[in-house]
Amino acid sequence: MPRTLAVANQKGGVAKTTTVASLGVALADLGQRVLLVDLDPQACLTFSLGIDPEDLDKSIHHVLLGGVKARDVLVTLDDGPDLLPATIELATAEVQLSRESGTEQVVRTTLRPLSAAYDWILIDCPPTLGLLTVNGLSAASEVLIPLQCETLAHRGVGQLLDTIHDVQRLTNPGLQVLGVLPTLYDGRTTHARAVLDTIADTYSLRVLSPAIPKSIRFAEAPAIGHSILTTAPKTAGAQAYRELAAALL
Numbered sequence: 630m631p632r633t634l635a636v637a638n639q640k641g642g643v644a645k646t647t648t649v650a651s652l653g654v655a656l657a658d659l660g661q662r663v664l665l666v667d668l669d670p671q672a673c674l675t676f677s678l679g680i681d682p683e684d685l686d687k688s689i690h691h692v693l694l695g696g697v698k699a700r701d702v703l704v705t706l707d708d709g710p711d712l713l714p715a716t717i718e719l720a721t722a723e724v725q726l727s728r729e730s731g732t733e734q735v736v737r738t739t740l741r742p743l744s745a746a747y748d749w750i751l752i753d754c755p756p757t758l759g760l761l762t763v764n765g766l767s768a769a770s771e772v773l774i775p776l777q778c779e780t781l782a783h784r785g786v787g788q789l790l791d792t793i794h795d796v797q798r799l800t801n802p803g804l805q806v807l808g809v810l811p812t813l814y815d816g817r818t819t820h821a822r823a824v825l826d827t828i829a830d831t832y833s834l835r836v837l838s839p840a841i842p843k844s845i846r847f848a849e850a851p852a853i854g855h856s857i858l859t860t861a862p863k864t865a866g867a868q869a870y871r872e873l874a875a876a877l878l
């Protein structure tokens with residue numbers, strides 16, 4: 630079975646999508662077979678890896694609503710991993726699925742036929758704690774929580790952990806919290822480190838290493854349609870994701 634990592638935090642802008650793209654490419658560079666899953670209707674992961682959602686006939690939306698097989702919408706990326714792409718239609722899929730009961734495991738069921746083909750599946754969750762995120766958590770073996778180390782960053786972490794505990798109780802008892810990943814990290818400030826220590830102590834969460842440094846290169850990469858590992862491979866940010874990938878193996 631592949632290690633299936635849900636990257637989740639209901640706060641936007643904490644580098645969920647960046648982490649899925651960069652860690653995924655780093656794992657692929659280490660010879661791992663990697664599938665990236667875009668579970669955010671904003672389709673930022675899809676777009677940032679060079680696929681224009683508007684050009685897609687079929688996306689994960691059609692797979693979740695049935696009738697289309699996941700392998701028929703897969704895209705193989707130049708950067709290495711395969712991608713299950715999203716479009717804005719995913720928002721309507723969430724609404725439709727919300728009207729039915731027992732739809733927390735649709736993503737899990739959808740991914741099952743693909744599991745033999747991959748060593749890693751990384752799921753990019755949307756910035757909510759709604760049905761799509763619950764589906765991502767229900768399909769995962771582990772959850773990684775990116776966290777920007779600033780004051781108030783931890784507001785909402787308790788809620789996220791409550792959601793994780795509900796998923797563990799109801800749909801996915803094996804789900805483990807891999808830890809928090811410090812992102813947009815400015816190690817020059819003692820403030821960032823203090824915030825991180827507080828969060829680790831308050832919630833008894835493991836802090837993953839290395840922290841991902843803040844760098845303008847991350848903002849440039851999506852516009853080029855590749856991860857930072859391709860656009861700026863020698864930078865500290867790319868190196869940090871490479872080290873994280875090696876540490877996870």
Ligand code: ADP
Pocket residue numbers: 640641642643644645646647648673756812813814841842843844845847848849851866
């Ligand atoms: P989320 O998916 O959690 O909403 P994103 O991955 O889309 O967050 O990142 C939000 C913004 O921050 C994007 O513009 C991204 O390019 C930028 N970003 C991500 N990681 C870093 C970093 N380490 N340093 C600087 N900017 C970053």
Ligand code: MG
Pocket residue numbers: 645646647669673674753754
């Ligand atoms: Mg995102």
